[in-house]
Amino acid sequence: ELKVEQNPLFLSMQEGKNYTIYCNYSTTSDRLYWYRQDPGKSLESLFVLLSNGAVKQEGRLMASLDTKARLSTLHITAAVHDLSATYFCAVDLGGNQFYFGTGTSLTVIP
């Protein structure tokens, strides 16, 4: 059974600071996705990472994938309040089987 662990589960950070969310998974996969969910809302795609060493950036968010370490990171640069949300990573195990992490709830404090 694939396990996808995110840490931290809860993150409170000040505006302007940098931080990293980690996503570890327990079996081989080279496809990983990041999603954002606002409270009471649906999920929105942020990044699709399809190979070892993949790096994607959008605004203040940057995601990377290390398939050998079975680790993906979501780095936040100079956080702003609008980034407050829950962030999920999801691993594609193949055969259309997707496994989501438990999520990281991010609160950016002014």
Add this chain to the structure above:
Amino acid sequence: NAGVTQTPKFRVLKTGQSMTLLCAQDMNHEYMYWYRQDPGMGLRLIHYSVGEGTTAKGEVPDGYNVSRLKKQNFLLGLESAAPSQTSVYFCASQIGRFREQYFGPGTRLTVT
């Protein structure tokens, strides 16, 4: 372009009742998925479909059935609802492998 829509948005059922959740997408996507989201947990895959007329089991399929008679629609059925099925249900579609999924707004189901 409505994207992915779900019907209904909210529903309360009594134990043993049945219901069907409807997911519709207008993006001509091949793949469709049903997930459930419970507090403190990520999404868990219930069933999925890789094309019209096909369905397959995901991580937590017990107690649910699905059908995909038309490419744009993916139905999730609960034949005999149980309190353990209280959850938020999300439908998603995907144009092809290795692409992002587009999620619907969710259906909040309570089984009493």
